Amino acid sequence: MDYIAHLTLNTGIFIILAVSLNLINGICGQFSLGHAGFWAVGAYTGAAYSVYMALPVPDFINLFISCIVGFISAAFAGVIIGVPCLRLRGDYLAIATLGFSEIIRIVIVNLDVVGGARGFTNIPNWSNLFWVYSWVVITIIIIANIINSTHGRAIISIREDEIAAESMGIHTFKYKTLAFVIGAGFAGLAGSLFAHAQQFLHPNGFTFLWSVIILLMVILGGLGSITGSIIGAIILTVLPELLRFFGETISQWRMVVYSLLLIILMLARPGGIFGKHELDIKSWFRRSKL
Amino acid sequence: MLDNSVILETKEITMRFGGLVAVDNFCIQLKKTDLIGIIGPNGAGKTTIFNMITGIYTPSAGDIILDQKSIKNRRPAVITQLGIARTFQNIRLFKDLTVFDNIRIAGHFRMNYGLLSSVFRNKKFHSEEKRLENETLELLEIFDLSDKKNYLAKNLPYGMQRRLEIARALATRPKVLLLDEPAAGMNPKETKELTDLIRWLRDKFQIAILLIEHDMKLVMEVCEKIHVVDYGMQIAHGLPKDIQGNPKVIEAYLGTQ
Ligand SMILES: Nc1ncnc2c1ncn2[C@@H]1O[C@H](COP(=O)(O)OP(=O)(O)OP(=O)(O)O)[C@@H](O)[C@H]1O
Numbered sequence: 001m002d003y004i005a006h007l008t009l010n011t012g013i014f015i016i017l018a019v020s021l022n023l024i025n026g027i028c029g030q031f032s033l034g035h036a037g038f039w040a041v042g043a044y045t046g047a048a049y050s051v052y053m054a055l056p057v058p059d060f061i062n063l064f065i066s067c068i069v070g071f072i073s074a075a076f077a078g079v080i081i082g083v084p085c086l087r088l089r090g091d092y093l094a095i096a097t098l099g100f101s102e103i104i105r106i107v108i109v110n111l112d113v114v115g116g117a118r119g120f121t122n123i124p125n126w127s128n129l130f131w132v133y134s135w136v137v138i139t140i141i142i143i144a145n146i147i148n149s150t151h152g153r154a155i156i157s158i159r160e161d162e163i164a165a166e167s168m169g170i171h172t173f174k175y176k177t178l179a180f181v182i183g184a185g186f187a188g189l190a191g192s193l194f195a196h197a198q199q200f201l202h203p204n205g206f207t208f209l210w211s212v213i214i215l216l217m218v219i220l221g222g223l224g225s226i227t228g229s230i231i232g233a234i235i236l237t238v239l240p241e242l243l244r245f246f247g248e249t250i251s252q253w254r255m256v257v258y259s260l261l262l263i264i265l266m267l268a269r270p271g272g273i274f275g276k277h278e279l280d281i282k283s284w285f286r287r288s289k290l
Numbered sequence: 291m292l293d294n295s296v297i298l299e300t301k302e303i304t305m306r307f308g309g310l311v312a313v314d315n316f317c318i319q320l321k322k323t324d325l326i327g328i329i330g331p332n333g334a335g336k337t338t339i340f341n342m343i344t345g346i347y348t349p350s351a352g353d354i355i356l357d358q359k360s361i362k363n364r365r366p367a368v369i370t371q372l373g374i375a376r377t378f379q380n381i382r383l384f385k386d387l388t389v390f391d392n393i394r395i396a397g398h399f400r401m402n403y404g405l406l407s408s409v410f411r412n413k414k415f416h417s418e419e420k421r422l423e424n425e426t427l428e429l430l431e432i433f434d435l436s437d438k439k440n441y442l443a444k445n446l447p448y449g450m451q452r453r454l455e456i457a458r459a460l461a462t463r464p465k466v467l468l469l470d471e472p473a474a475g476m477n478p479k480e481t482k483e484l485t486d487l488i489r490w491l492r493d494k495f496q497i498a499i500l501l502i503e504h505d506m507k508l509v510m511e512v513c514e515k516i517h518v519v520d521y522g523m524q525i526a527h528g529l530p531k532d533i534q535g536n537p538k539v540i541e542a543y544l545g546t547q
């Protein structure tokens with residue numbers, strides 16, 4: 001039971017990570033490979049708040065504050081990294097964001113207050129299913145509401161054709177930065193929830209590999225689809241656990257299995273499971289009436 | 291009262307790409323409801339002129355004046371907001387978005403609610419979205435695209451894509467409209483409709499239009515004045531009938547024997 005609860009909790013955290021990365025990569029079309037870096041910033045700052053500065057208030061309020069701390073510091077890191085990097089395109093942007101997220105990790109390794117290379121211990125166990133999934137819902141609502149507004153359409157237009165968007169009076173750099181910063185912020189929030197579930201953080205837990213896995217979740221579900229990112233996150237958190245049933249060797253080959261899965265998917269459905277579309281329950285009912 | 295002051299002026303703008311002078315000291319003046327054509331052989335520098343006016347390129351020399359203010363170092367988005375809209379030679383619609391959204395996006399910078407309103411869906415959000423929706427539907431009606439509003443832009447027939455691109459440019463409420471070869475790829479019937487549309491647009495919206503076009507019939511018929519460029523240089527300008535007989539123009543198009 002404990003195992004299932006833990007897995008469900010992790011799934012929620014990865015849903016937040018995937019949905020927020022989807023805003024940057026899928027909705028805005030900016031190829032970022034630095035999500036693990038923002039996740040780490042949020043995890044460490046959120047945990048640092050709880051360990052060193054927690055207020056004498058109920059735990060859930062402290063958790064809330066630490067989530068906000070995680071969000072704001074990761075968003076701030078997003079500004080610092082986004083402003084220079086978002087002038088780059090495609091592969092260059094991917095490489096630059098990847099580089100920055102590794103820099104973040106190396107900074108953490110050398111920061112003794114948060115444990116450095118030994119890891120950050122004694123983080124209070126404040127995360128639970130209720131709060132994680134509350135944040136999952138809040139994240140999805142906020143990001144979906146932004147996407148379905150004039151600001152979201154501005155962000156989407158950049159993905160569709162940046163020059164045309166700029167020619168329509170859209171300040172493309174501002175909106176690219178906005179999408180990047182909001183995405184980074186929510187990754188930070190997920191980081192804080194993660195820290196208070198694990199109670200222990202280590203810089204090696206935030207390597208570039210995690211950026212790739214989060215990106216895989218987004219691509220698997222369909223770049224640009226929120227529902228897709230959610231499904232992608234669920235599949236790629238549950239799948240490695242299922243692989244364990246097939247024994248230790250298969251489980252060690254998990255990345256190979258991912259790659260195969262991805263290749264098969266790209267051959268069968270190049271746009272991901274959902275393409276750019278959202279799961280629309282209402283339309284299912286409409287169809288079923290026929 | 292007919293207001294015919296100058297709205298857009300380029301002052302000896304030059305564009306160099308390395309050693310190549312794509313546009314050399316180009317001057318043009320548009321009054322508020324002028325309809326002027328730019329013609330010239332392939333590679334003459336016509337599109338480059340548009341790219342300078344709309345801020346995609348910054349001129350290597352010269353100045354561009356809109357409404358008595360220099361817009362030379364402004365970014366494209368700001369120039370659009372100040373009142374210059376354009377279409378592209380090779381159509382640049384938001385292909386995977388609907389016709390409706392293509393137009394709505396062009397109304398974005400006139401929307402008056404912030405990010406927090408998007409999140410909390412307050413009154414302002416709903417009223418502004420409603421306004422944009424109405425304006426968009428109105429424009430679609432004018433351009434005879436209402437029944438296609440939920441089509442993806444890429445699924446429209448070619449002539450209609452051109453029309454949508456013009457509608458999208460107009461949705462930014464420009465004072466000056468730049469059309470880059472709007473008749474390219476159109477059949478004679480569509481070109482005829484376009485000719486009428488361009489004239490009608492100028493009259494209805496009271497805007498200045500600058501038109502690049504290879505279709506001589508269209509240009510001669512619709513433009514009040516024509517500028518001819520060749521190898522980046524302005525070789526002639528004047529009334530259509532004067533341009534037609536100008537030996538320099540004939541030479542540029544047919545070459546010397
Ligand atoms: N970004 C650029 N870099 C280098 N050279 C360029 C660039 N843009 C245009 N040119 C060159 O400038 C010259 C003018 O190009 P431009 O596109 O303005 O011609 P045009 O008159 O629009 O031709 P067409 O009728 O074929 O559309 C060409 O020689 C072109 O190769």
Ligand SMILES: [Mg+2]
Pocket residue numbers: 336337338379
């Ligand atoms: Mg051209």
